[in-house]
Amino acid sequence: MLARHGVLSGLAWLNFTKSYMLHPNFSSSSVLRRQDHLVRTLCGCNAKNRRRKIVRAMSSGGISSEADADSVLRTLTPVLDPKLHKGQAGKIAIIGGCREYTGAPYFAAISALKIGADLSHVFCTKDAAPVIKSYSPELIVHPVLEESYSLRDFDLFQECVSKIMKLARESNIPFVVDGDGLFLITDSINLVSDYPLAVLTPNVNEYKRLVQKVLNCEVNEQNAQEQLCSLAREIGGVTILRKGKSDLISDGKTVKSVSIYGSPRRCGGQGDILSGSVAVFLSWARQLSSPSEAKETVGSSSENPAISGCVAASGLLRKAALLAFEKKKRSTLTSDIIDCLGESLEDICPVS
Amino acid sequence: MLARHGVLSGLAWLNFTKSYMLHPNFSSSSVLRRQDHLVRTLCGCNAKNRRRKIVRAMSSGGISSEADADSVLRTLTPVLDPKLHKGQAGKIAIIGGCREYTGAPYFAAISALKIGADLSHVFCTKDAAPVIKSYSPELIVHPVLEESYSLRDFDLFQECVSKIMKLARESNIPFVVDGDGLFLITDSINLVSDYPLAVLTPNVNEYKRLVQKVLNCEVNEQNAQEQLCSLAREIGGVTILRKGKSDLISDGKTVKSVSIYGSPRRCGGQGDILSGSVAVFLSWARQLSSPSEAKETVGSSSENPAISGCVAASGLLRKAALLAFEKKKRSTLTSDIIDCLGESLEDICPVS
Numbered sequence: 187m188l189a190r191h192g193v194l195s196g197l198a199w200l201n202f203t204k205s206y207m208l209h210p211n212f213s214s215s216s217v218l219r220r221q222d223h224l225v226r227t228l229c230g231c232n233a234k235n236r237r238r239k240i241v242r243a244m245s246s247g248g249i250s251s252e253a254d255a256d257s258v259l260r261t262l263t264p265v266l267d268p269k270l271h272k273g274q275a276g277k278i279a280i281i282g283g284c285r286e287y288t289g290a291p292y293f294a295a296i297s298a299l300k301i302g303a304d305l306s307h308v309f310c311t312k313d314a315a316p317v318i319k320s321y322s323p324e325l326i327v328h329p330v331l332e333e334s335y336s337l338r339d340f341d342l343f344q345e346c347v348s349k350i351m352k353l354a355r356e357s358n359i360p361f362v363v364d365g366d367g368l369f370l371i372t373d374s375i376n377l378v379s380d381y382p383l384a385v386l387t388p389n390v391n392e393y394k395r396l397v398q399k400v401l402n403c404e405v406n407e408q409n410a411q412e413q414l415c416s417l418a419r420e421i422g423g424v425t426i427l428r429k430g431k432s433d434l435i436s437d438g439k440t441v442k443s444v445s446i447y448g449s450p451r452r453c454g455g456q457g458d459i460l461s462g463s464v465a466v467f468l469s470w471a472r473q474l475s476s477p478s479e480a481k482e483t484v485g486s487s488s489e490n491p492a493i494s495g496c497v498a499a500s501g502l503l504r505k506a507a508l509l510a511f512e513k514k515k516r517s518t519l520t521s522d523i524i525d526c527l528g529e530s531l532e533d534i535c536p537v538s
Numbered sequence: 539m540l541a542r543h544g545v546l547s548g549l550a551w552l553n554f555t556k557s558y559m560l561h562p563n564f565s566s567s568s569v570l571r572r573q574d575h576l577v578r579t580l581c582g583c584n585a586k587n588r589r590r591k592i593v594r595a596m597s598s599g600g601i602s603s604e605a606d607a608d609s610v611l612r613t614l615t616p617v618l619d620p621k622l623h624k625g626q627a628g629k630i631a632i633i634g635g636c637r638e639y640t641g642a643p644y645f646a647a648i649s650a651l652k653i654g655a656d657l658s659h660v661f662c663t664k665d666a667a668p669v670i671k672s673y674s675p676e677l678i679v680h681p682v683l684e685e686s687y688s689l690r691d692f693d694l695f696q697e698c699v700s701k702i703m704k705l706a707r708e709s710n711i712p713f714v715v716d717g718d719g720l721f722l723i724t725d726s727i728n729l730v731s732d733y734p735l736a737v738l739t740p741n742v743n744e745y746k747r748l749v750q751k752v753l754n755c756e757v758n759e760q761n762a763q764e765q766l767c768s769l770a771r772e773i774g775g776v777t778i779l780r781k782g783k784s785d786l787i788s789d790g791k792t793v794k795s796v797s798i799y800g801s802p803r804r805c806g807g808q809g810d811i812l813s814g815s816v817a818v819f820l821s822w823a824r825q826l827s828s829p830s831e832a833k834e835t836v837g838s839s840s841e842n843p844a845i846s847g848c849v850a851a852s853g854l855l856r857k858a859a860l861l862a863f864e865k866k867k868r869s870t871l872t873s874d875i876i877d878c879l880g881e882s883l884e885d886i887c888p889v890s
Contacts, residue, residue: 266802266868268783271742275804300869305806315637316665320672323641324807324871528869537802537867 197279197354197361197465253435253442255501256534262470262498263302263535276303278465281350282365283310285333288317290365293455293520294462295325300527301502303466351377358383360468360492364461368392372399380422382437385468385492387427387461396426410434411441425492427464429457433500437490442497448504449511455520459527460503467502468495505530549631549706549713549817605787605794607853608886614822614850615654615887628655630817633702634717635662637685640669642717645807645872646814647677652879653854655818696726703729710735712820712844716813720744724751732774734789737820737844739779739813748778762786763793777844779816781809785852789842794849800856801863807872811879812855819854820847857882 264275278298283291291314295306308318308327315329347370354361360383363371368388371377372395378384388396397405397413400420406413411434418426419438428434432445471491506526511518513526616627630650635643643666647658660670660679667681699722706713712735715723720740723729724747730736740748749757749765752772758765763786770778771790780786784797823843858878863870865878 263868268799268802270802270804271782272804272806272808299805299871302803302868304804316669319640319669322873323644323673324805324873326639326641326806328638528866531869532867537863 197281197359251440251442253444253497253501255444255446255497255504258494258497259467259501259531260535262467262474262494263531264470264473266302266537273304276466276469277305277307278303278462278469279307279309280462281309282367283308283314283318283327284331285311285313288314288321289455289520290458292318292321292325293458293524294465296322297459297462297524297527298466299324300524301463301466301531303469306462348374348377355381355383360385360465360472360495362387362461362464362468364388364457368396372396375400375421378421378424382423382425382490383468383472383492384424385427385464385496386421386424387429387457387464387496389429389457393428411436411443415439415441425490425496427460427496427500429460433496435493435496435500437493439490440493442493444497444500444504446501446504447508449507449518449523451507451511451516451518453519456503456507456523459506459520459524460499463499463502463527464495466495467498468492471495471498502527502530502534505534549633549711603792603794605796605849605853607796607798607849607856610846610849611819611853611883612887614819614826614846615883616822616825618654618889625656628818628821629657629659630655630814630821631659631661632814633661634719635660635666635670636683637663637665640666640673641807641872642810644670644673644677645810645876646716646817648674649811649814649876649879650818651676652876653815653818653883655821658814696722700726700729707733707735712737712817712824712847714739714813714816714820716740716809717744720748724748727752727773730773730776734775734777734842735820735824735844736776737779737816737848738773738776739781739809739816739848741781741809745780763788763795767791767793777842777848779812779848779852781812785848787845787848787852789845791842792845794845796849796852796856798853798856799860801859801870801875803859803863803868803870805871808855808859808875811858811872811876812851815851815854815879816847818847819850820844823847823850854879854882854886857886 266275276298278295280291280295280298282294288310291308291310295308295318298306306325308315308325309330310318310327311331311333312329313333315327318325319327351361362385363378364387368386369392371386372392378386386396394405397403397417400417401413410428414426414428414434414436415438418424418436421438423438425435425437428436432443435442435444468491471494475489475491503523506523506529507518509526509530510522514522618627628650630647632643632647632650634646640662643660643662647660647670650658658677660667660677661682662670662679663683663685664681665685667679670677671679703713714737715730716739720738721744723738724744730738738748746757749755749769752769753765762780766778766780766786766788767790769790770776770788773790775790777787777789780788784795787794787796820843823846827841827843855875858881859870859875861878861882862874866874
């Protein structure tokens with residue numbers, strides 16, 4: 187079945203380690219064999235992507251410049267061409283969702299569709315699947331993971347995750363690591379290091395753990411941008427989107443900030459919109475860079491598709507949150523923000 | 539329960555082989571006996587259909603004429619007569635839905651209702667049923683199939699499908715084959731061959747497989763309409779709706795195209811709207827042809843109800859997609875298009 191969907195264009199990773207573990211009998215488990223098959227199928231080939239020259243939409247400069255998120259959004263968002271067929275505007279996989287957590291993968295997956303991806307897959311545990319499916323018939327939900335409440339099988343779990351990440355890396359599929367995924371990679375930083383298509387999206391606490399583990403020091407707010415840049419450099423050029431009042435984004439070479447006013451509501455789930463959105467925008471940003479262009483512009487971090495993808499996602503989320511808050515005020519929830527993604531994108535980047 | 543529903547007026551077939559398999563113990567399985575009973579009950583008698591003279595709404599001519607979809611829609615859509623009772627405007631069965639795929643059968647079944655069918659049944663696996671039910675209380679969902687992840691029972695599965703198709707053919711019930719149904723019939727083309735009430739709705743890849751298998755050659759885009767016509771003729775006069783930028787429809791005698799501008803969004807699920815809609819319009823088209831008229835017009839493919847049904851479904855989907863896209867732009871999803879089916883049909887063919 188999955189072979190029909192062809193290549194995957196983005197992958198988001200969230201809420202899985204502490205909440206669920208893979209089947210303990212890793213090597214012989216049919217569940218994991220199936221998961222493995224799914225991932226191999228999804229990663230199996232590379233899309234022939236449409237290519238468009240990247241417009242230099244991001245303001246140039248070194249550490250600390252505010253990104254022009256609207257321009258980046260206009261640059262990355264593809265022209266809707268009736269000649270394209272299903273999947274060519276993006277196929278996203280979300281790995282996450284367990285007996286306890288079902289909202290996060292849904293928010294990420296539906297956000298990807300609302301922004302313009304064609305297909306959104308969720309890989310989750312079998313208990314989570316019927317619930318996530320019931321939220322929306324638009325998602326394709328695969329109940330391929332086993333529930334577990336024990337951490338003793340951590341090595342087995344890590345082995346499986348390493349395998350998936352390795353396959354994604356071999357196929358040059360960008361991935362976004364959020365939530366429990368960050369908990370895992372903080373202890374196994376080699377899973378993402380030196381892979382420029384990896385994006386980490388830590389919140390305050392997740393960022394603190396990363397800094398402690400990788401830089402072996404505490405978070406320094408006075409020197410926040412330099413420290414973020416050092417952290418990204420230390421991990422080998424992954425892109426980090428540090429969520430906060432202003433989002434700070436760095437690939438170890440430059441730092442961009444996105445400070446557009448969003449919503450003062452801090453309802454849970456907004457980070458999931460972000461991770462799903464980064465996966466889509468990053469996949470679009472990559473489609474814009476032809477291999478030859480990529481070679482020419484190596485070293486020019488202003489065109490790093492991971493940075494562009496983060497800037498676009500951060501900007502759009504903030505605009506949608508503002509719009510939702512104007513309508514719903516204190517009762518604004520994450521679903522309300524998702525409902526505003528389309529209108530916000532249309533405001534910035536009209537289809538016609 | 540089902541006996542009360544009487545005859546089935548259309549059947550759509552999608553997403554079932556690779557995703558689920560019937561119970562391995564075919565001959566003795568109570569599940570399959572029940573399924574068999576259901577199908578026999580649904581196929582058991584022929585409706586005394588209202589009859590109305592077919593207006594020649596489709597433009598005449600040989601290969602390649604653009605169909606006047608609006609006229610066909612106005613011709614086929616029945617007058618809403620308060621004297622009719624439940625079921626007389628159409629009863630559709632969707633066979634599809636498994637642990638992984640629940641959206642597709644839902645989209646097909648709810649589309650059938652939104653266009654005007656009275657009853658929509660879904661036959662799916664037991665794991666899929668609660669999820670599909672949760673999407674809408676309007677559907678009648680039968681959890682009669684067993685999940686399986688093995689392809690080794692393919693022969694048994696094929697035997698069951700053959701049986702259902704045979705029963706449908708004996709009762710002159712039209713059926714639409716989409717998704718995994720196409721995967722199956724590509725290997726067992728005799729299941730549909732020489733049955734003029736069978737409609738195949740392949741997308742790019744499914745069409746490619748059909749051409750390779752049946753015509754033993756590659757798809758020829760320069761000669762697309764002639765090749766489609768040959769393919770339909772080779773399968774013995776089934777109707778093929780080849781989905782694409784323009785939909786091409788042929789029964790082996792003529793080719794119609796539907797090129798109305800729809801939506802540039804390629805979100806997954808639009809094909810499922812189409813298969814559910816074809817089932818409804820085809821059943822309506824058949825009700826318009828009296829047996830005597832059918833004999834008189836044999837050989838006049840412009841009145842083939844399968845062609846009319848495909849033209850109407852394709853035209854309506856495109857109009858609804860356009861309307862949804864005008865409202866939702868890039869965030870248009872399949873559910874948004876379904877929400878526009880009624881308004882689009884009313885625009886073309888007002889009830890009053």
